[in-house]
Amino acid sequence: xxxxxxxxxxxxxxxxxxxxxxxxxxxxxxxxxxxxxxxxxxxxxxxxxxxxxxxxxxxxxxxxxxxxxxxxxxxxxxxxxxxxxxxxxxxxxxxxxxxxxxxxxxxxxxxxxxxxxxxxxxxxxxxxxxxxxxxxxxxxxxxxxxxxxxxxxxxxxxxxxxxxxxxxxxxxxxxxxxxxxxxxxxxxxxxxxxxxxxxxxxxxxxxxxxxxxxxxxxxxxxxxxxxxxxxxxxxxxxxxxxxxxxxxxxxxxxxxxxxxxxxxxxxxxxxxxxxxxxxxxxxxxxxxxxxxxxxxxxxxxxxxxxxxxxxxxxxxxxxxxxxxxxxxxxxxxxxxxxxxxxxxxxxxxxxxxxxxxxxxxxxxxxxxxxxx
Amino acid sequence: xxxxxxxxxxxxxxxxxxxxxxxxxxxxxxxxxxxxxxxxxxxxxxxxxxxxxxxxxxxxxxxxxxxxxxxxxxxxxxxxxxxxxxxxxxxxxxxxxxxxxxxxxxxxxxxxxxxxxxxxxxxxxxxxxxxxxxxxxxxxxxxxxxxxxxxxxxxxxxxxxxxxxxxxxxxxxxxxxxxxxxxxxxxxxxxxxxxxxxxxxxxxxxxxxxxxxxxxxxxxxxxxxxxxxxxxxxxxxxxxxxxxxxxxxxxxxxxxxxxxxxxxxxxxxxxxxxxxxxxxxxxxxxxxxxxxxxxxxxxxxxxxxxxxxxxxxxxxxxxxxxxxxxxxxxxxxxxxxxxxxxxxxxxxxxxxxxxxxxxxxxxx
Ligand SMILES: Nc1ncnc2c1ncn2[C@@H]1O[C@H](COP(=O)(O)OP(=O)(O)OP(=O)(O)O)[C@@H](O)[C@H]1O
Ligand SMILES: [Mg+2]
Numbered sequence: 001x002x003x004x005x006x007x008x009x010x011x012x013x014x015x016x017x018x019x020x021x022x023x024x025x026x027x028x029x030x031x032x033x034x035x036x037x038x039x040x041x042x043x044x045x046x047x048x049x050x051x052x053x054x055x056x057x058x059x060x061x062x063x064x065x066x067x068x069x070x071x072x073x074x075x076x077x078x079x080x081x082x083x084x085x086x087x088x089x090x091x092x093x094x095x096x097x098x099x100x101x102x103x104x105x106x107x108x109x110x111x112x113x114x115x116x117x118x119x120x121x122x123x124x125x126x127x128x129x130x131x132x133x134x135x136x137x138x139x140x141x142x143x144x145x146x147x148x149x150x151x152x153x154x155x156x157x158x159x160x161x162x163x164x165x166x167x168x169x170x171x172x173x174x175x176x177x178x179x180x181x182x183x184x185x186x187x188x189x190x191x192x193x194x195x196x197x198x199x200x201x202x203x204x205x206x207x208x209x210x211x212x213x214x215x216x217x218x219x220x221x222x223x224x225x226x227x228x229x230x231x232x233x234x235x236x237x238x239x240x241x242x243x244x245x246x247x248x249x250x251x252x253x254x255x256x257x258x259x260x261x262x263x264x265x266x267x268x269x270x271x272x273x274x275x276x277x278x279x280x281x282x283x284x285x286x287x288x289x290x291x292x293x294x295x296x297x298x299x300x301x302x303x304x305x306x307x308x309x310x311x312x313x314x315x316x317x318x319x320x321x322x323x324x325x326x327x328x329x330x331x332x333x334x335x336x337x338x339x340x341x342x343x344x345x346x347x348x349x350x351x352x353x354x355x356x357x358x359x360x361x362x363x364x365x366x367x368x369x370x371x372x
Numbered sequence: 373x374x375x376x377x378x379x380x381x382x383x384x385x386x387x388x389x390x391x392x393x394x395x396x397x398x399x400x401x402x403x404x405x406x407x408x409x410x411x412x413x414x415x416x417x418x419x420x421x422x423x424x425x426x427x428x429x430x431x432x433x434x435x436x437x438x439x440x441x442x443x444x445x446x447x448x449x450x451x452x453x454x455x456x457x458x459x460x461x462x463x464x465x466x467x468x469x470x471x472x473x474x475x476x477x478x479x480x481x482x483x484x485x486x487x488x489x490x491x492x493x494x495x496x497x498x499x500x501x502x503x504x505x506x507x508x509x510x511x512x513x514x515x516x517x518x519x520x521x522x523x524x525x526x527x528x529x530x531x532x533x534x535x536x537x538x539x540x541x542x543x544x545x546x547x548x549x550x551x552x553x554x555x556x557x558x559x560x561x562x563x564x565x566x567x568x569x570x571x572x573x574x575x576x577x578x579x580x581x582x583x584x585x586x587x588x589x590x591x592x593x594x595x596x597x598x599x600x601x602x603x604x605x606x607x608x609x610x611x612x613x614x615x616x617x618x619x620x621x622x623x624x625x626x627x628x629x630x631x632x633x634x635x636x637x638x639x640x641x642x643x644x645x646x647x648x649x650x651x652x653x654x655x656x657x658x659x660x661x662x663x664x665x666x667x668x669x670x671x672x673x674x675x676x677x678x679x680x681x682x683x684x685x686x687x688x689x690x691x692x693x694x695x696x697x698x699x700x701x702x703x704x705x706x707x708x709x710x711x712x713x714x715x716x717x718x719x720x721x722x723x724x725x726x727x728x729x730x731x732x733x734x735x736x
Contacts, residue, residue, distance in 0.1 A: 265457035268424045273471035274445040283470070287461050
């Protein structure tokens, strides 16, 4: 018994410095940012020696979502969401596809692996600069068709002002409920496909919410006093392309490592069981390395939520069409000296990232417990 | 169900040849066991039959079809792997049903077939479990279940029992045999466990370094080994081999071994005097105590015991005879002190004679 408690003391003492450091410099500062976001620190005199800070509750948050003048931030937020979704689909899709090609042992596999992984090693500033040139209105990608004698593209990858998939922020509440309802129903259908007992719960919840929103959606409070359209700004396609280019090699490496780890016997067994190459990946290999897909989603989504330098390099910090909350946070805090509002944006980003990461952590801990 | 025929089948990896033109004809319903030391090419041959490995040269037939260029899934063979190769993320039901799903059967058909196979293999209570939650024996059974649901023409087994403990191995071995008696599917089974080979096989194929040394029933392979390798590899402890030459002593023709031991031939032979040979005698062809008296005095020898050990109801005796050490497997329990002199009887009716140049059995 004595030795155990001694061990514990030792362990505690050894851990103390890192606990203290992490406590102060990570959690302490998050706490401080949160506190700042609840004040009105900013404007004239924000940089004085003893700036005036008054507690204003959640005013900054409220203003970001429903404030008359915050529509720029709201578009940035919408951009970030589209950006995350397309980056996930693009980088995982392309990475997976290349990984499958390489997993089938083409000649010079090692060479191609390096080629595809190479973009990862570039800084975002370099990637951004290269792609800004490639996507310039009358250069790079747009002139490609002329090499085969066709008309050049005239798509404005980074400077288009078009916006598609628009919705009205006024109705954000009913829109959110609709999304929740659809997500629940999709999960329910997916569980149904897997013949899980829990499918019914999800389906019923989703359908009930859907019906309620359909019937009583009009009674939900409006977010704004007037119509405000937000959607997918086509100018962000260039940025999405560049990020996919940079990260597909990374997802490829993740997937390839996963595929290589699957024993040849399993593949042989699947072949003998009559699986085609496609079915092998669909039913055996990809489900087997699901943890890799989950890690890729986590990593890519928090990268896309924090994206700053690439956008900065490609379209500059002030381009409203391709704005991003992280840039907005920077400009608000350090150019406008509106520290409280910047802190509120930071907290929102933190919260969004947590939304992705916490379920992952919970499920991985739960799996560990199951295995133990 | 189908015949399997290999005609001059070669396997080369680049310039490195591992299988050197083997010929093998396996009959319908037959249970054939491939044995041989590690690295001799057993798995390679099996994988070539499955289509997982291309054959570099020769012809392979399953049923009446030449399958050289037919891919694994169209050969209708099922294989059980040494490490089972179960799909870790699928439960037992889905593991067993995967091939049926790939074949496009309806859910109900799959359910029916899987449940039937599960019943035969006593797996019904485990259908919902993932492989990780099964014991080694149960996993082994799932691997077998996955093979039998498809009702294939040929079963291929690559050392399926080698990961099990001795007791379970014996039990599974018997179940395998029963399964074969029931299903009658042509089976090719790789092992390096002789007991498995002897008990399961209709015919044994002994392989060394990518060539076939002998094909025969277990008794033929045991009693009439065609090469020195087979005599040594099959049977445990291995056959005692002594170099010598054909000679005449006291009017009898026999083998005069280099250590001075004379082994008279049990029957007339045309082997000429002076011919160099290798003599082989199985440890279980040697008897001690009263059993010695079954043999004529010419088949009895005085030996010096080096070491003895009791193995269940039998004893192994290592002894020295004029400077050569040999092993005898005796019935009954004999604990003999080292150094004791003992009279042993050799059953020379079971004498093997090989050519020392070619290592092949002589016709004598
Ligand atoms: N891909 C390969 N490239 C080169 N040589 C190979 C390859 N695969 C197998 N070999 C060689 O072929 C020979 C036969 O291998 P095989 O796996 O068939 O042996 P085995 O009889 O099954 O042995 P074990 O009893 O240990 O399983 C070995 O010498 C092995 O090194
Ligand atoms: Mg092998």
